[in-house]
Amino acid sequence: MKxxxxxxxxxxxxxxxxxxxxxxxxxxxxxxxxxxxxxHLDLILVPGGFSYGDYLRTGAIAAAGPVMQSVREHxxxxxxxxxxxxxxxxxxxxxxxxxxxMVNQGLRFLCRDVHVKVDRLDTPFTQALDHPAVLRMPxxxxxxRYVCTADELQELEDERCVLFRYCDSEGRATDAxxxxxxxxxxxxILGRKSRVLGMMPHPERAAAPGxxxxxxxxxFRSLMGAVEALQAL
Amino acid sequence: xxxxxxxxxxxxxxxxxxxxxxxKRILEILGRAPSWSELGVxxxxxxxxxxxxxxxxxxxxxxRSGGRLLVEAGEENAGLVDIGDGLAVAFKIESHNHPxxxxxxxxxxxxxxxxxxxxxxxxxxxxCSLNSLRFPAIGHETTTWLVDGIVRGIGDYGNCLGIPTxxxxxxxxxxxxxxxxxxxxxxxxxxxxxxxxxxxKGVGNPxxxxxxxxxxxxxxxxxxxxxxxxxxxxxxxxxxxxxxPFMEKLLLEATLEMIQSGDLVGIQDMxxxxxxxxxSEMSAKGQAGIRIHIERVPQRESGMxxxxxxxxxxxxxxxxxxxxxxxxxxxxxxxxxxxxCAHIGEVTDTGRFQVLHHGQLEVDIPSQVLVLGGGAPVxxxxxxxxxxxxxxxxxxxxxxxxxxxxxxxxxxxxxxxxVCSRRWIYRQYDHMIGASTEIxxxxxxxxxxxxxxxxxxxxxxxxxxxxxxxxxxQGAISAVAEAARNLACxxxxxxxxxxxxxxxxxxxxxxxxxxxEAVAGMGEACRVLDTPVTGGNVxxxxxxxxxxxxxTPVIGMVGLLEGVExxxxxxxxxxxxxxxxxxxxxILGGSLYLERRVGRQTGAIPLPDLxxxxxxxxxxxxxxxxxxLRSAHDVSEGGLGVCxxxxxxxxxxxxxxxxxxxxxxxPQGIAADRLLFAETPxxxxxxxxxxxxxxxxxxxxxxxLPLCELGxxxxxxxxxxxxxxxxxxxxxxxxxxxxxxxxEA
Numbered sequence: 006m007k008x009x010x011x012x013x014x015x016x017x018x019x020x021x022x023x024x025x026x027x028x029x030x031x032x033x034x035x036x037x038x039x040x041x042x043x044x045h046l047d048l049i050l051v052p053g054g055f056s057y058g059d060y061l062r063t064g065a066i067a068a069a070g071p072v073m074q075s076v077r078e079h080x081x082x083x084x085x086x087x088x089x090x091x092x093x094x095x096x097x098x099x100x101x102x103x104x105x106x107m108v109n110q111g112l113r114f115l116c117r118d119v120h121v122k123v124d125r126l127d128t129p130f131t132q133a134l135d136h137p138a139v140l141r142m143p144x145x146x147x148x149x150r151y152v153c154t155a156d157e158l159q160e161l162e163d164e165r166c167v168l169f170r171y172c173d174s175e176g177r178a179t180d181a182x183x184x185x186x187x188x189x190x191x192x193x194i195l196g197r198k199s200r201v202l203g204m205m206p207h208p209e210r211a212a213a214p215g216x217x218x219x220x221x222x223x224x225f226r227s228l229m230g231a232v233e234a235l236q237a238l
Numbered sequence: 239x240x241x242x243x244x245x246x247x248x249x250x251x252x253x254x255x256x257x258x259x260x261x262k263r264i265l266e267i268l269g270r271a272p273s274w275s276e277l278g279v280x281x282x283x284x285x286x287x288x289x290x291x292x293x294x295x296x297x298x299x300x301x302r303s304g305g306r307l308l309v310e311a312g313e314e315n316a317g318l319v320d321i322g323d324g325l326a327v328a329f330k331i332e333s334h335n336h337p338x339x340x341x342x343x344x345x346x347x348x349x350x351x352x353x354x355x356x357x358x359x360x361x362x363x364x365x366c367s368l369n370s371l372r373f374p375a376i377g378h379e380t381t382t383w384l385v386d387g388i389v390r391g392i393g394d395y396g397n398c399l400g401i402p403t404x405x406x407x408x409x410x411x412x413x414x415x416x417x418x419x420x421x422x423x424x425x426x427x428x429x430x431x432x433x434x435x436x437x438x439k440g441v442g443n444p445x446x447x448x449x450x451x452x453x454x455x456x457x458x459x460x461x462x463x464x465x466x467x468x469x470x471x472x473x474x475x476x477x478x479x480x481x482x483p484f485m486e487k488l489l490l491e492a493t494l495e496m497i498q499s500g501d502l503v504g505i506q507d508m509x510x511x512x513x514x515x516x517x518s519e520m521s522a523k524g525q526a527g528i529r530i531h532i533e534r535v536p537q538r539e540s541g542m543x544x545x546x547x548x549x550x551x552x553x554x555x556x557x558x559x560x561x562x563x564x565x566x567x568x569x570x571x572x573x574x575x576x577x578x579c580a581h582i583g584e585v586t587d588t589g590r591f592q593v594l595h596h597g598q599l600e601v602d603i604p605s606q607v608l609v610l611g612g613g614a615p616v617x618x619x620x621x622x623x624x625x626x627x628x629x630x631x632x633x634x635x636x637x638x639x640x641x642x643x644x645x646x647x648x649x650x651x652x653x654x655x656x657v658c659s660r661r662w663i664y665r666q667y668d669h670m671i672g673a674s675t676e677i678x679x680x681x682x683x684x685x686x687x688x689x690x691x692x693x694x695x696x697x698x699x700x701x702x703x704x705x706x707x708x709x710x711x712q713g714a715i716s717a718v719a720e721a722a723r724n725l726a727c728x729x730x731x732x733x734x735x736x737x738x739x740x741x742x743x744x745x746x747x748x749x750x751x752x753x754x755e756a757v758a759g760m761g762e763a764c765r766v767l768d769t770p771v772t773g774g775n776v777x778x779x780x781x782x783x784x785x786x787x788x789x790t791p792v793i794g795m796v797g798l799l800e801g802v803e804x805x806x807x808x809x810x811x812x813x814x815x816x817x818x819x820x821x822x823x824x825i826l827g828g829s830l831y832l833e834r835r836v837g838r839q840t841g842a843i844p845l846p847d848l849x850x851x852x853x854x855x856x857x858x859x860x861x862x863x864x865x866x867l868r869s870a871h872d873v874s875e876g877g878l879g880v881c882x883x884x885x886x887x888x889x890x891x892x893x894x895x896x897x898x899x900x901x902x903x904x905p906q907g908i909a910a911d912r913l914l915f916a917e918t919p920x921x922x923x924x925x926x927x928x929x930x931x932x933x934x935x936x937x938x939x940x941x942x943l944p945l946c947e948l949g950x951x952x953x954x955x956x957x958x959x960x961x962x963x964x965x966x967x968x969x970x971x972x973x974x975x976x977x978x979x980x981x982e983a
Contacts, residue, residue, distance in 0.1 A: 014487070014488055014491075014576065015398065015484050015487050017399070017400025017671060021671070058398065058482070058483070058485075058487075113390075113665075113666050114393050114394070114397060114665075114666045116664075116665050116668045116669055117665050118890075145668040145670060174891070207670070210670050210671070216675070216677070
């Protein structure tokens with residue numbers, strides 16, 4: 006798999022994402038926001054951070070940058086896109102995913118482990134799972150409360166586009182298990198064709214042995230498998 | 239000279255915080271009256287903050303070289319210690335107390351920014367941060383405002399920069415009413431052959447100012463830091479700098495690229511006293527001169543005078559000396575990161591710091607006379623042992639009646655604001671970015687992996703100001719010993735320390751006595767434990783109208799784990815051995831339990847035994863290296879009872895009970911309350927697999943360390959036979975949830 010990681014001046018999870026992708030066996034290109042994006046990539050990852058310092062509205066300046074035009078074209082061609090944390094915010098701002106991410110319900114930055122429930126195994130991001138699962142991953146954000154219009158929410162649910170939902174360790178999506186007040190406990194959503202994923206938790210921080218666990222590695226393994234399967238056709 | 243005719247006189251010098259004697263010296267040095275700009279330059283360079291004039295004589299008694307130190311203390315912006323394989327760790331701690339007292343958010347944020355720059359200006363990439371905070375008592379009218387602003391300030395800056403905050407300490411005490419302490423520490427990694435130095439040399443080499451533009455913020459910040467806080471301090475808000483962490487992130491990446499290019503002669507960040515301090519220190523160090531042109535400095539407001547520009551403490555700026563002919567490297571890198579890069583002057587052979595404004599000479603001073611170790615004043619102040627020192631030691635504690643219900647008392651201590659979990663605070667800091675945090679905040683020390691190696695660093699900050707007030711010398715020894723013990727509990731071998739010495743007004747003989755005693759104690763402990771001092775920071779004048787803060791010499795310590803799995807603080811599985819290493823003493827002086835019993839902080843404090851500490855460290859490191867330890871947690875605030883309870887519940891979401899009998903630890907028959915709640919230094923609770931019992935005992939014997947078996951893990955209760963029996967649900971609820979409840983209320 007050939008993966009590109011977009012690097013804005015304030016990206017700060019780019020190196021962690023690179024390590025996680027390389028550990029899964031991907032070939033990684035860092036895509037500096039001022040430079041042209043190669044067109045042979047299977048995956049473009051938009052990492053976490055504070056792309057432009059978050060001074061206007063989180064992700065807003067980044068979403069208008071030229072590199073995001075390339076990411077849009079990559080998605081239009083059917084390429085895979087994964088936005089993590091600030092990357093999720095940017096994908097929403099860029100109109101590649103519906104809704105927006107607002108300041109956490111508690112009004113404070115929150116760094117902790119959460120559990121998320123995943124029911125769909127038929128996506129390029131989760132196909133390495135063999136049954137629905139509860140995954141543990143860290144979150145670290147100030148603005149992670151997912152909101153959208155009632156129609157958008159209806160469509161997300163009808164089309165089964167909610168890939169990750171905050172839950173407790175037993176898989177119950179309760180209010181108590183919702184760290185930031187996201188509507189319907191939404192932690193991550195897919196675009197219509199299941200090729201674009203935006204998520205607040207950080208799988209790249211839970212991809213090697215350590216206190217955060219290794220549940221996040223499943224995403225990168227799934228992506229490797231999905232790309233290989235496609236290439237085998 | 240610009241304003242020589244209408245230049246400043248003695249009155250103005252006094253207003254600038256200089257003494258009459260110091261003004262006289264300035265006249266002698268210059269052979270004439272100073273200009274306004276020159277007076278400003280002397281006032282900041284000879285302020286306590288930049289010159290260490292009231293502390294340096296004592297600091298020189300500390301062990302400041304040896305061990306694995308690569309530079310001597312004070313030589314560079316941060317300490318540099320060898321960790322093998324061509325790598326070094328750069329680290330330092332610094333205070334930002336006064337700015338945080340009047341403007342908590344920006345004060346704390348720029349404190350973090352400043353210490354980050356001290357580390358990356360050496361070429362080191364920061365890999366983690368810590369902070370040591372002291373707040374007024376909970377319930378004081380400013381406490382929630384200070385906690386909210388300071389924690390947000392630290393979080394927003396560090397989170398944006400992308401450096402995990404993995405440890406530190408937070409205490410609440412009425413001694414800090416009106417004068418909180420904010421000490422920030424950063425740790426970075428650099429290859430030996432890729433470090434940069436804070437030096438200006440090579441006549442004709444161009445001098446660049448890189449980073450943010452210069453405004454009027456922070457003018458006289460260094461002088462502000464060198465006086466006591468008062469009612470009028472509110473008006474000094476303009477002395478507080480404003481931080482921009484996004485700019486710092488750009489500056490961080492650009493700085494490391496510039497240093498890696500090999501085209502730099504020297505580089506220093508601009509912190510206190512801005513352009514003035516970096517120019518005079520770098521040229522003094524290079525035994526050269528430096529000449530700059532004020533109008534070439536990118537300015538964010540119009541009409542700034544030379545005085546304003548020279549004294550501005552605008553953040554996120556660097557002074558860079560480049561090899562002549564290689565200027566394009568610096569320009570190219572700064573353009574890539576979209577930051578200013580202005581050629582503001584050059585290195586000269588005059589040995590003087592010279593400033594021109596539109597061609598007019600505004601400043602012309604020999605660099606050496608401005609700096610510490612050169613011509614800056616050095617004072618040894620009068621000292622006097624306060625009468626309270628012997629009086630507190632003489633208080634008879636044998637008469638203190640024991641508490642009736644030991645279990646209830648333990649629960650009360652677990653929800654004490656100086657014992658309970660700091661989770662509500664550290665969750666506001668990104669402590670996992672970098673994906674290298676192996677022991678998160680909340681344990682004995684933070685542990686981070688050094689990327690691409692089998693090395694890990696253990697890091698901690700420690701100081702119990704209550705103990706230092708009661709006995710400055712022994713209290714400072716305790717602070718060093720506890721820091722080393724916290725690292726050792728993770729399996730690390732301590733390397734070296736940095737210190738942040740927070741005291742009151744040194745002109746008060748009793749404060750200066752505290753300072754002298756504490757430095758002496760610190761030196762003694764560092765010598766015995768072989769952890770030299772790499773540098774640090776002194777913050778005097780921490781006083782409010784209510785008086786001085788507790789003397790708080792915060793120790794920041796770094797240790798190394800070489801291919802060793804770090805040991806956590808909490809019990810991990812059932813049916814494992816629970817052991818105690820060290821000795822129980824039962825001395826209550828300075829303990830939280832005693833304070834609860836008698837209503838004040840008093841007594842003769844327990845004396846740390848440095849030989850025992852050394853044996854303990856050797857034992858813990860060897861046991862960790864052999865893979866014999868499942869957990870290790872030391873006794874500190876709240877005593878052995880709290881230590882055992884924490885070992886049961888520290889692993890979030892997974893408690894592990896234990897049943898122990900303390901009699902093997904108590905052959906001398908210490909009373910139960912003293913046994914449980916005395917804050918005995920050098921005592922550690924361990925857990926281990928039963929099959930490792932004999933090897934652990936043999937190892938302890940080799941190290942000359944008492945080790946006794948107390949019981950085993952398992953169940954959902956904390957049972958101390960004959961003394962208490964508590965449900966872990968209750969223990970966890972009290973310990974985890976109290977701070978949030980009390981601060982959000």
